[in-house]
Amino acid sequence: MAIRDRLSGNEAVAVAMRQINPDVVAAFPITPSTEVPQYFSSFVADGKVDTEFVPVESEHSAMSACIGAQAAGARTVTATSANGLALMWEMLYIAASLRLPVMLAVVNRALSGPINIHNDHSDSMGARDSGWIQIYGETNQEAYDNLIQAIRIGEHPDVMLPVMSCYDGFITSHAVENIDLIEDDKVKEFVGEYKPQYHLNDRFNPVSMGALDLQNHYFEHKRQQAEAMRNAKKVILEVAEEFYKLTGRKYGLFEEYKMEDAEIAVVVINSTAGTAKYVVDRLREKGVKAGLVKIRVYRPFPVEEIVAALSKCKAVAVMDKADSFNAAGGPLFTDVTSALYGRADGIKVINYIYGLGGRDVKTDDIEAIYNTLLDIVKTGEVKSVYNYIGVRE
Amino acid sequence: MSKVKVERKKVITSETTWKETTPGGIIIDPGNAEDFLTGDWRSMRPVWNQEKCKQCLLCFPVCPDSSIIVDEDGKMLGIDYDHCKGCGVCAEVCPFKSIDYVEEE
Ligand code: SF4
Ligand code: SF4
Numbered sequence: 001m002a003i004r005d006r007l008s009g010n011e012a013v014a015v016a017m018r019q020i021n022p023d024v025v026a027a028f029p030i031t032p033s034t035e036v037p038q039y040f041s042s043f044v045a046d047g048k049v050d051t052e053f054v055p056v057e058s059e060h061s062a063m064s065a066c067i068g069a070q071a072a073g074a075r076t077v078t079a080t081s082a083n084g085l086a087l088m089w090e091m092l093y094i095a096a097s098l099r100l101p102v103m104l105a106v107v108n109r110a111l112s113g114p115i116n117i118h119n120d121h122s123d124s125m126g127a128r129d130s131g132w133i134q135i136y137g138e139t140n141q142e143a144y145d146n147l148i149q150a151i152r153i154g155e156h157p158d159v160m161l162p163v164m165s166c167y168d169g170f171i172t173s174h175a176v177e178n179i180d181l182i183e184d185d186k187v188k189e190f191v192g193e194y195k196p197q198y199h200l201n202d203r204f205n206p207v208s209m210g211a212l213d214l215q216n217h218y219f220e221h222k223r224q225q226a227e228a229m230r231n232a233k234k235v236i237l238e239v240a241e242e243f244y245k246l247t248g249r250k251y252g253l254f255e256e257y258k259m260e261d262a263e264i265a266v267v268v269i270n271s272t273a274g275t276a277k278y279v280v281d282r283l284r285e286k287g288v289k290a291g292l293v294k295i296r297v298y299r300p301f302p303v304e305e306i307v308a309a310l311s312k313c314k315a316v317a318v319m320d321k322a323d324s325f326n327a328a329g330g331p332l333f334t335d336v337t338s339a340l341y342g343r344a345d346g347i348k349v350i351n352y353i354y355g356l357g358g359r360d361v362k363t364d365d366i367e368a369i370y371n372t373l374l375d376i377v378k379t380g381e382v383k384s385v386y387n388y389i390g391v392r393e
Numbered sequence: 394m395s396k397v398k399v400e401r402k403k404v405i406t407s408e409t410t411w412k413e414t415t416p417g418g419i420i421i422d423p424g425n426a427e428d429f430l431t432g433d434w435r436s437m438r439p440v441w442n443q444e445k446c447k448q449c450l451l452c453f454p455v456c457p458d459s460s461i462i463v464d465e466d467g468k469m470l471g472i473d474y475d476h477c478k479g480c481g482v483c484a485e486v487c488p489f490k491s492i493d494y495v496e497e498e
Contacts, residue, residue: 099417208420
């Protein structure tokens with residue numbers, strides 16, 4: 001039987017970490033992720049986990065320590081936000097290229113500057129091509145469930161990649177919600193033991209990691225890394241299926257909300273999906289065929305599946321909680337449009353940058369987006385592709 | 394240094410494909426740098442004159458490429474031209490001028 005509780009997103013993630021009982025946690029505090037290592041260190045102090053907790057002096061050191069520990073064969077977890085993630089940058093690529101499945105809870109926060117502690121996705125979006133798997137969660141429940149699944153995904157022999165489990169700062173991290181927790185022993189059984197094929201502590205099979213890799217071999221290792229990311233899609237679905245059998249909670253690459261007959265749809269990531277679902281319900285009451293796609297897995301990007309989900313729509317708005325400053329559109333928008341290109345060409349797709357620096361996203365904002373889509377369907381005309389909503393004009 | 398060839402779990406060459414190579418470039422055969430012949434980088438060549446050599450072994454510890462071949466009894470046997478990069482340190486250090494340092498043909 002599941003355990004009913006009331007927890008904030010950060011508490012839920014810390015509880016997931018306690019249940020996973022990683023060998024090493026190395027972390028440095030930064031708002032709004034601070035509570036994750038804070039709660040977890042109390043589990044360490046109370047002897048509830050066997051984890052070696054390493055309180056490092058920076059996020060660069062946190063990720064470096066995680067890489068070292070994982071290379072030594074330890075299951076390793078950390079958490080960060082915004083500039084903390086930015087300071088890990090160099091090491092993110094090293095974790096991914098060394099094929100070390102470090103787990104990182106990213107509590108999404110606006111990347112400075114100007115300095116801002118509130119939620120948007122500029123931190124993790126900037127790391128979208130670092131070679132990490134990225135999974136996003138709308139609610140506390142999803143943040144909890146995703147981290148537990150992430151362990152299995154990253155460590156799978158066909159994958160061996162680090163995973164970021166992302167959820168919105170404050171909105172999800174600090175708001176207390178009802179949650180169904182899995183029993184400790186069931187989580188333990190689900191995640192199993194970490195058994196890497198190669199690690200530095202294996203004295204019977206000594207290995208070296210991080211050797212100089214020049215023109216003769218670097219490209220092959222990058223090609224192999226790209227293949228691991230492709231393999232991840234299948235593994236994510238297999239793990240989700242097993243998780244469904246354990247908990248009854250269904251996860252896919254993304255969630256489709258009222259998409260069966262939708263003519264207009266919004267594509268969005270994380271907590272705003274909750275607000276948008278409410279708007280979809282209201283529009284449906286008025287007979288508008290509105291739907292929603294909430295991205296769960298952003299890396300690997302589910303190209304074919306997104307195309308299938310959107311192919312029957314006439315107009316789609318992609319909402320980005322991060323700008324790309326490329327004068328072309330936000331990161332999710334460019335990924336969705338390049339997925340559709342040549343596969344489902346008739347669909348009109350527009351982009352909205354929203355909620356930067358924690359700017360509130362109201363139902364009226366989202367309704368305005370759906371109304372613009374209705375206009376596009378009616379007139380067949382797109383007045384503007386790359387738009388902002390919620391900014392003072 | 395003895396020159397015993399070690400059995401490799403996986404021989405990595407410039408023909409090895411991405412499907413065959415080790416994940417993330419992990420070295421699963423310790424010391425397999427030996428398989429990479431660096432001798433052809435050489436533009437200058439140390440030439441050992443056995444008759445002048447006093448077996449003082451001062452050349453051995455200074456070679457940056459472990460290319461002074463010494464047997465199990467601690468006897469200098471010559472130079473490993475498969476790996477010697479021709480830096481000339483051994484010739485410089487030899488107190489008995491037993492190593493000539495000449496241009497590579
Ligand atoms: S330093 Fe000169 S004399 Fe001494 S062992 Fe080497 S070659 Fe021989
Ligand atoms: S020339 Fe340099 S690399 Fe070659 S044997 Fe002498 S010291 Fe070693």
